[in-house]
Structures are given as C-alpha cells and as structure tokens.
Amino acid sequence: MQVEYLSAFNVVLGVLTRFWPVWIALALVMGASFGYKKKLGLYGQLFDSGVGIVGVGICLFWLFTAIFASTISPFDPLAQVPIMKDALPGAIEPASKLVYYFGGDKLARDVFSRMVYGSQIVLIIAPAATGFALMVGITLGLPAGYYGGKIDTVLSFLANLVLAFPVILLFYLLVTPGIMDTPIPYAMAGLFFLFPIIFFSVLFWTRYKNRPDRLYILLGLTLVLGGWIYAGLVFDADPFKIIHIDPNQLNIFVAVVFASSPGVFRIVRGLVMDIKTRDYVAAAQTRGESPWYIMLWEILPNARGPLIVDACLRIGYTTILLGTLGYFGLGLAPESPDWGTAIKDASRLLRSFIHPALPPTIALMSFVLGLNLLADSLREQSMKD
Amino acid sequence: MLSFVIRRLGTMALTMLCLTMIVFFLVNLGPNLKKLAISQTEMHTSAEQLEAWLVNHGYRQNFFIRYGQWLGIMPKQPVTDPATGKPAQRFSFCNDPVVPTFSGILQGDFGCSTKFKTTVASKLFPALSATGILMLCVLAVMVPISLLIGILAGMREGSRTDRTLSVASIASTATPEYVSGVIFTVIFASWLGVLNGSAASASQGITFYNFTLPVMTLAIYGIGYIARMTRASMVEVMTQQYIRTARLKGLSFGSVVIKHALRNALIAPFTVIMLQFPWLLTGVVIVEVMFRYQGFGYTLVEAAGNNDIDLLLGCSLVSVFIVLITQLISDVGYAFLNPRIRVQ
Numbered sequence: 001m002q003v004e005y006l007s008a009f010n011v012v013l014g015v016l017t018r019f020w021p022v023w024i025a026l027a028l029v030m031g032a033s034f035g036y037k038k039k040l041g042l043y044g045q046l047f048d049s050g051v052g053i054v055g056v057g058i059c060l061f062w063l064f065t066a067i068f069a070s071t072i073s074p075f076d077p078l079a080q081v082p083i084m085k086d087a088l089p090g091a092i093e094p095a096s097k098l099v100y101y102f103g104g105d106k107l108a109r110d111v112f113s114r115m116v117y118g119s120q121i122v123l124i125i126a127p128a129a130t131g132f133a134l135m136v137g138i139t140l141g142l143p144a145g146y147y148g149g150k151i152d153t154v155l156s157f158l159a160n161l162v163l164a165f166p167v168i169l170l171f172y173l174l175v176t177p178g179i180m181d182t183p184i185p186y187a188m189a190g191l192f193f194l195f196p197i198i199f200f201s202v203l204f205w206t207r208y209k210n211r212p213d214r215l216y217i218l219l220g221l222t223l224v225l226g227g228w229i230y231a232g233l234v235f236d237a238d239p240f241k242i243i244h245i246d247p248n249q250l251n252i253f254v255a256v257v258f259a260s261s262p263g264v265f266r267i268v269r270g271l272v273m274d275i276k277t278r279d280y281v282a283a284a285q286t287r288g289e290s291p292w293y294i295m296l297w298e299i300l301p302n303a304r305g306p307l308i309v310d311a312c313l314r315i316g317y318t319t320i321l322l323g324t325l326g327y328f329g330l331g332l333a334p335e336s337p338d339w340g341t342a343i344k345d346a347s348r349l350l351r352s353f354i355h356p357a358l359p360p361t362i363a364l365m366s367f368v369l370g371l372n373l374l375a376d377s378l379r380e381q382s383m384k385d
Numbered sequence: 386m387l388s389f390v391i392r393r394l395g396t397m398a399l400t401m402l403c404l405t406m407i408v409f410f411l412v413n414l415g416p417n418l419k420k421l422a423i424s425q426t427e428m429h430t431s432a433e434q435l436e437a438w439l440v441n442h443g444y445r446q447n448f449f450i451r452y453g454q455w456l457g458i459m460p461k462q463p464v465t466d467p468a469t470g471k472p473a474q475r476f477s478f479c480n481d482p483v484v485p486t487f488s489g490i491l492q493g494d495f496g497c498s499t500k501f502k503t504t505v506a507s508k509l510f511p512a513l514s515a516t517g518i519l520m521l522c523v524l525a526v527m528v529p530i531s532l533l534i535g536i537l538a539g540m541r542e543g544s545r546t547d548r549t550l551s552v553a554s555i556a557s558t559a560t561p562e563y564v565s566g567v568i569f570t571v572i573f574a575s576w577l578g579v580l581n582g583s584a585a586s587a588s589q590g591i592t593f594y595n596f597t598l599p600v601m602t603l604a605i606y607g608i609g610y611i612a613r614m615t616r617a618s619m620v621e622v623m624t625q626q627y628i629r630t631a632r633l634k635g636l637s638f639g640s641v642v643i644k645h646a647l648r649n650a651l652i653a654p655f656t657v658i659m660l661q662f663p664w665l666l667t668g669v670v671i672v673e674v675m676f677r678y679q680g681f682g683y684t685l686v687e688a689a690g691n692n693d694i695d696l697l698l699g700c701s702l703v704s705v706f707i708v709l710i711t712q713l714i715s716d717v718g719y720a721f722l723n724p725r726i727r728v729q
Contacts (some may be wrong), residue, residue, distance in 0.1 A: 051552070130474055157400075164400055166704045168682075172689035173408065186713040220681045265548065277582030328686070329561045339565070349566050349674060354571045361564045369559035 006090035006099055015101050015112070017025045023070040028062055042308075045381040052377035058370025062363075065116055073100040073113035077337040089355050092109045100329060104107040105342075105356040107335075114337040115359040119339040122367065126318040129256040130311060132317075135196045136257065137264025138307075142295040144265070145272025156269070156367040159262035167259055167321065168328075175331040176254040177359070182304060189232045192257050197226035206293040252331040256321055259312060267310055271303040278302075305382040312375035323364055339364040388715065397709045399701035401702065408701045409452050412694045418444055421692045425499055434455040443634045455496065455607065455698065457489025478502040479594020490702070496695030502685060508684060513703065516669055516680035518591065520600060523665065528658060529609065534558060534608070535654065540642055542620045557609030563669040566602040583674040599676045603668050607661050611654055622646045652722045659715030663708045 006014065013256065016023075033056075037044035046052035050268045065072060081093055083106035104113040140159075144152040162170075163367075179185060200222040208215040232243030233250065245253070275301060284294045325331050326340020327347075334341070339360040346357035411417075421444075422435040430438075436463065439445055444461060453459030461487050479497035488494040494507035538550035560568075573580040579597040623646055631641045670682030678682075681700070688696035 032556060119527055157396075161403055163663075163703075164705050164708045166402060166663060166670075166708065168670045169408075169685065169689070169701055169704060170668045172686075178414060178420060179411075181416045182414050184414075261458055283705040298387070316559065323561060323563060324667070324671065328674075347563070347570075350567065350570050350575060354575050357567045358570065361567050365560050365564050368561075369556055372555045372559050373552075376551075 002215040003094065004092045006086065006092065008090070010102055011099075014099055018072050018074065018101070018112075019065070021071050022061060022064040025064045025068075025222055026057065029060060030057065042378065042381060045384075047251060049377050050194045050382070051373050052381070055370050055373030055375075055377055058366055059374055061124060062119050062367045062370070066119040066157050073116040074112040075100075075111070075113040077114045077117040077175075077334055078107065080109050081110075084108045084110075086353055093292060102359045103353075105351075106347065110358050111342075112357050114342055115339070115363050117337040118339045118342060119354075120204060121332075121336065121366075122319055122322060124254060125256070127313050129253055130318050131316045132192055132196065132253075132257045132262065133261040133264050134307070134311060134316065135199050136192055136261040136278055138198050138268050138300065138357055139195050139349040140261075141250050141265040141268025142272055142300065143291075145269040146276055146291060146295050146299070148273075152269070155265070159265045160257065162262045163266075168324065170259055171255055171321075171325055171328070173220050174258065175325060179281065180247050180251060185247075186234060188258060189250055192261075193230050193233055193252060197222065197230065200226070202292055203296050206266070206296055210279045215327060248331055248333060252325060253323070255325075256318055257329075259321065260318060263314070264310070267305065267306065271306060271351075272299055275299045275302055288310075309375050309382070312371050312378060316371035319368050320366065386683040386720070390713070393716070394714050397713065400709060401705055404705050405456075405698060405702060406452060407558060408698055409455065411450070412692060412697055413444070413448065413451070418693045421499065421694065424691060455489050455695070457487055457491035457494070459489075460485040461488050473683075479504050495699045498640070498688070498693050498696040500691040500693040500696065501576040505695050508696065508700050509681075509703065512679065512681045516673070516682065519596075519603070519669065519673075519678065519680060520665065522596065523603045523607075524602045524658075526600055527607050530604070531608040531611035532651070532654060534612040534617055536619055536642070536647065536650065538612070539616035539619025539623065539650070542623065542692075549618075551613070554616075555607035557605050558613070559609075562602050562606055562668045563675065565605045566598070566672060569598055569602055586680040599672045599678055599699075603665065603672050603677075606668060607665065610664075611657055611661065612685045614657040615654045619646065619650040622650040625649075652719065655722060656715045656719050659711045659718065662711040666704055666707065674696075683726065 030053075033040065033044065034047055037047045046056055074099065075093075081095070081104070084091060084093060084100055085108040086106060087100050087104035087108075089103040090102060091103060100112065102115070105111055106112070115254070140155055145156040155319060173179075174185075185363050201219060204215060204218040205221065208218065209272075228238065229243055232238030233245050236244060238244065241325060272295070281298055284298050291297075321342065322338065324339035326336070326338050327344045329341070329344060332338055332341055342360035343357065343364070346353075346360070348355060390726060418439055419435065422438050423430070426435065443451070450459055454461045481682050493506075495509065497503075498505050498508050501508050532548050538554075542546060560595075575613075580598050584599050586592075586595050599643065605664050628641060628646055631645050632638070636644075666682075669680065670685055672678070673680045673682035674686055675685045681703070685700045687693070689699055
C-alpha cells in the first residue's frame with residue numbers, strides 16, 4: 001500500500017484548521033480582555049504593550065490546546081499505525097484518510113497528536129507544582145524574614161542545602177523507580193501538601209478570629225476540601241475516586257516542588273525583610289495585631305508584584321525541569337507523550353530523521369518564551385505604578 | 386574579611402557534610418542496593434545470594450559506620466573470603482586493603498567505582514579535566530557576548546536596539562540545552578553539514594568541527610540571563626547623576642559609556658556569572674549526554690544510572706564543592722569590586 005502525501009502548503013493549512021477550537025477561544029478571550037482592559041487591573045495593563053499581548057497570547061494558546069487536546073489531535077497519542085513508521089510530514093494514513101501532519105516517529109505514532117497531548121501533562125504539572133512551591137516557600141519564608149534570628153538561620157541553612165544540590169543530581173536521586181518502594185516520596189508529599197492547608201487555615205484564622213460566623217465556614221471549607229485533596233493525593237484514598245495521581249507523577253511532582261520551593265523561600269524572605277521596615281507594619285504592630293496577621297495581611301499583599309512575576313518565570317522554569325526529567329527518562333512512562341520524552345526519543349535518531357524532533361522542541365520553547373514575555377511585561381507594568 | 390571567609394568556609398564544610406550524608410542515605414536505600422547487587426553478580430542469582438553478596442561486601446553494616454568509613458574517620462574493614470575464611474580485598478580492581486585502615490575522603494581516597502571497575506579518582510579526575518576544558522570554552526564565548534549584548538541594550542533604554550536585544554535574550558533564556566542542542570544539530574549538522582553532531586572524538590583532540598556545537602548549546606542558555614542582568618545594571622548606572630554630569634561637561638556618549646558607566650555597570654554581572662555555575666553544571670550533564678562527550682556530566686549519569694555508590698558520592702562532593710566555592714568567590718569578589726559593601 002502506498003502512502004500519499006500532502007503538499008507543504010496543505011500541511012500548514014491543515015494544522016491551522018485542526019486548531020480551530022483554540023482560535024475561537026483565543027479570539028473570545030483576547031477580544032473580551034481587550035475590550036474591558038481598563039477594568040481588569042494588572043491583567044488589563046498587559047494589553048498595553050506588544051510584548052504583553054504576545055506573552056498572554058502564547059500562554060493562552062497552550063492553555064486552550066491542553067483543554068481541547070482531544071478535539072484537536074486526529075489520533076490517539078499512543079496509537080501505532082505500522083505503515084506510518086518514520087513517515088514524513090503530511091503523510092495520509094490509508095485506513096482513516098486522516099493526516100500525520102508532522103509525520104510519524106520511530107514507533108509509528110503521530111507526532112502532531114503527541115505534541116498536542118504533551119501540552120496537557122506540562123500544563124497540569126508545571127502550574128500545580130509551582131503553586132505548591134509558592135505555598136511552601138511563602139509559609140516558611142514569612143516567619144524567617146519577619147522574626148529573623150534562629151528560625152531564619154535554620155530555615156536558610158536548609159534552603160541553601162537544597163539549592164547547593166545540582167538539580168540534575170537531585171532528580172537522579174529522588175526520581176528513580178526504586179525510591180517508589182520506599183516511603184520517602186509519600187512522606188515528602190505528606191509534608192508538602194500540608195502547607196496549603198496550614199497556609200489557608202492561618203490566613204482565615206488571623207483575619208476572622210473575632211467573627212465566628214465567617215471563620216467557621218471558611219475554616220471548615222479549607223479543612224474539608226484540603227483534607228479531601230490531601231487524602232486523594234498522598235494516600236490515594238479519595239472516597240469518591242475523583243482525585244487520583246499516579247505514583248510516578250506524584251514522585252515527579254514532589255521532586256519538582258522540593259527543588260523549587262527554596263527559591264521561593266529566598267525571594268519571600270528577602271521581600272519580607274524589606275517590607276517589615278515600612279510604616280504600615282509599625283502601625284499594625286502598635287495596634288497590637290498578631291505577628292501572623294501582620295505577615296499574611298499586611299506584608300504578603302504588598303509583596304505580590306514580585307511574587308507574581310516570579311511565579312510566571314517559575315512555571316517556565318518548571319516546564320524546563322519537566323523536560324529535563326523527560327530527556328533523561330526519569331519518572332515519566334517511556335511512552336508518555338510529554339515534550340521532554342519526545343525530544344529524548346527524537347534526538348537519538350537525528351542523523352536519519354529530523355521531523356519528530358522539531359514539534360516538541362518548538363512547543364516547549366514557545367511555551368516558556370510566552371511565560372517569560374508575560375513575566376517581563378508584568379514586571380514592567382508593575383514598575384510603572 | 387578574613388573571619389568572614391573562615392566562617393563561610395565553616396558553613397561550607399557543614400553543608401557538604403550534610404549533603405553527602407543525604408546522598409549517602411539515598412544511594413543506600415534498599416531497592417538501590419539490590420540493584421547494585423544484581424548488576425555486580427552473575428545472572429539468575431537467588432535472593433539469598435544477593436543478600437550474602439551485600440553482607441559480604443560490607444553493605445549491611447550500620448549506616449553511620451559506613452558513612453564514617455567513606456569519610457575516613459572509621460577504619461575500612463576487609464571482607465572475608467567465603468572460600469578460605471581469610472581477609473580479602475573488598476574489590477580486587479581497586480587495591481583495597483586487606484587489613485583495617487583509615488582510608489576515606491579525608492585521606493584522599495575516593496573509593497571504588499563498581500561500574501567502571503577502577504578507583505573513583507582515576508575515573509573522576511580525567512572526566513573533570515575534560516569538563517573543565519568545555520567550561521573554559523563556554524565561558525570564553527558566553528561572557529564577552531553576553532556582556533556586549535547587555536551593554537548595548539542598556540546603553541539607551543527603550544531604544545530599538547534595546548527592544549530587539551531584550552527580546553532576543555528572553556528567547557535565549559527560554560531555550561534549555563536539550564532544545565537548543567536539537568535545533569543546532571538539525572541546522573548545522575543535518576542540513577548544512579558543517580559541524581559534527583557528536584563530540585565523542587573530542588576526547589582525542591578538540592577541533593572546531595567537533596566541539597562547536599556543545600559549546601554553542603551550553604552558552605546560549607546562559608547568554609540571555611547574563612545579558613539581561615547586565616542590561617538592568619547598565620540601565621541603572623546610566624540614570625545616575627555622574628553620568629549626566631559627564632554628558633553635560635561635553636564628553637561624547639561613547640567615552641561616557643566606556644570610561645564612566647562600564648566599570649560600575651559590570652559589578653553586578655560578575656556575581657551573576659559566578660552564580661551561573663550551578664546552572665552550567667546541569668547544562669553540562671545534558672550537553673555531555675547529548676553530544677557523547679566523556680566528561681563529568683557523562684560520568685555522573687553513568688554513576689547514577691548504575692547506582693555506583695562511591696562514584697556518585699564523589700560526583701556529588703565535587704559538584705556541591707563547585708557550587709559553594711563559586712558562591713563564596715562571588716560574595717568576596719563583590720565586596721572587593723564594590724567599595725560601598727563591607728563584610729563583617
């Protein structure tokens with residue numbers, strides 16, 4: 001059976017049409033944001049500069065790609081069609097008449113569908129891991145910067161300890177198949193996932209401790225929701241079987257949180273040490289507010305600018321870390337469609353075929369670039385205020 | 386100053402002690418030891434024999450005793466030969482002692498590599514020197530280019546040059562080594578065919594043909610970051626009063642930049658360049674694996690993949706040392722370069 005090919009122009013056209021749900025969603029969101037940009041605060045200001053628009057556009061593009069992955073991709077990312085092994089871009093699969101837009105890889109899977117599905121893995125793990133790292137870093141960085149002294153010495157020493165580890169060595173030690181037989185990843189997950197619950201409980205407690213009607217609702221909500229997610233993630237014991245995470249992915253998740261929270265800790269600590277000398281903090285102290293109220297409700301909101309910028313950069317950095325893990329074949333399943341694994345598989349065969357290598361590399365690069373542009377323009381906008 | 390350095394060195398020693406202990410703990414986890422025993426014995430060994438091998442080679446001794454042995458504060462015990470009952474060498478390929486001796490890191494003995502069947506020192510140090518050459522080339526390319534980009538961009542903030550160069554440096558920080566490596570290989574090795582996509586032959590002799598791609602790949606990720614830091618520092622200096630004074634007294638723009646701005650603008654990038662080393666270390670691992678260059682990163686991956694305990698510990702010690710010493714140099718150097726900073 002002969003495989004037929006589309007022309008280069010038709011490939012480009014076909015790829016653009018496959019992304020139709022993304023274009024519609026992008027047009028809606030970007031149009032709405034542009035129309036109401038005056039009312040949207042910092043987010044709206046992003047649309048004042050070209051760099052900001054491009055950054056938001058790229059990030060949203062990948063977000064919608066991840067959401068609509070099953071509609072966009074013509075094939076199952078794991079399905080193998082033997083005749084399409086190493087097929088060149090634009091090859092038409094004879095049975096279904098669908099097109100392998102970016103060709104097939106060495107296991108005859110569709111490179112385009114794998115790239116689209118790969119975005120799902122990245123867009124779930126990277127922001128979530130960054131979120132947890134922020135929680136851990138903030139919860140530990142606030143007291144370290146505010147109290148100073150012994151707490152600061154101990155916590156900073158621990159943070160520097162982790163930061164002195166070359167990331168790659170850390171991953172080789174923490175993300176191995178063997179370690180899943182030991183309780184270490186679960187213990188670490190148990191520790192890290194505790195931080196958001198602590199954070200929100202203290203947050204609500206300090207604010208509403210004199211208003212029991214609100215306090216009990218918010219605190220109860222935190223504990224129930226937090227406990228539910230906690231049970232699902234750490235013990236895999238979600239009674240409703242909704243929240244579930246693969247042991248593999250839990251391991252990666254924990255390692256990534258572990259590697260990036262000391263960075264957040266350092267930034268938060270530095271910001272707190274700067275902000276705690278301000279007059280409004282002194283005023284709160286004179287009012288007799290508790291230290292945690294001052295940290296969470298006076299200092300933290302005023303540190304949000306640099307933290308948001310850092311979070312954007314950090315999601316990009318986490319994406320790079322995930323790619324590194326995939327590139328070294330650590331943690332993720334060997335057939336997983338994530339970009340790092342795809343780059344690893346393709347880079348071994350660069351001498352014979354280059355087409356499976358380019359889509360995942362360009363995807364990863366463009367997503368990180370989008371986040372970096374977003375961070376850059378956020379920084380510029382927040383400096384203007 | 387001296388007491389500052391001494392205190393920092395003390396913290397450094399403590400950090401290294403803690404980190405090596407963590408690494409030691411992690412490589413000695415049950416599943417990892419089992420993997421080691423399987424790779425070191427013949428095929429189809431029963432579970433009891435694996436356990437016997439581990440006991441016989443001293444892997445089942447108390448954790449702290451073994452850590453002390455590795456460190457050199459506890460004597461290393463020879464193993465008992467099961468056939469004769471006499472003390473024998475632990476690993477014959479390393480000239481291990483047959484009498485209990487203090488022989489650890491403190492005595493300069495890095496131990497024995499089970500993967501390469503040789504001493505760690507004879508594997509690790511040639512690899513380090515190979516990586517050293519790579520690093521030197523990378524720094525020689527990266528530092529001048531990034532400083533130049535940063536200065537050109539920061540000279541006139543908001544100009545067209547600034548915008549273009551800033552976006553270019555953001556793009557370069559968004560390109561990790563495994564991405565740029567693939568793209569460069571595709572362009573220069575597959576399409577143009579002017580460069581070699583593998584640096585395996587660089588161990589025999591470094592040529593432009595086989596060494597350019599790894600150096601380029603490693604440099605590109607750092608260039609963007611250092612350039613942006615240089616730009617920020619340059620922009621700050623260019624708004625200072627003394628620059629305006631120099632301009633107002635009639636000096637040309639070029640000579641103001643070179644004589645007045647440059648020296649002050651280069652203090653911050655110095656720190657950044659020093660702190661780039663930990664990043665370079667990760668990059669080295671990726672690039673050496675990608676281009677098959679037999680250096681430190683390649684050794685580290687081999688050691689980690691095969692759970693080669695002593696070699697992995699040696700690698701961690703070296704990399705942690707590099708990270709900490711560059712931090713120290715950057716702090717001390719900053720104090721020297723910037724007269725406004727005094728360390729207590």
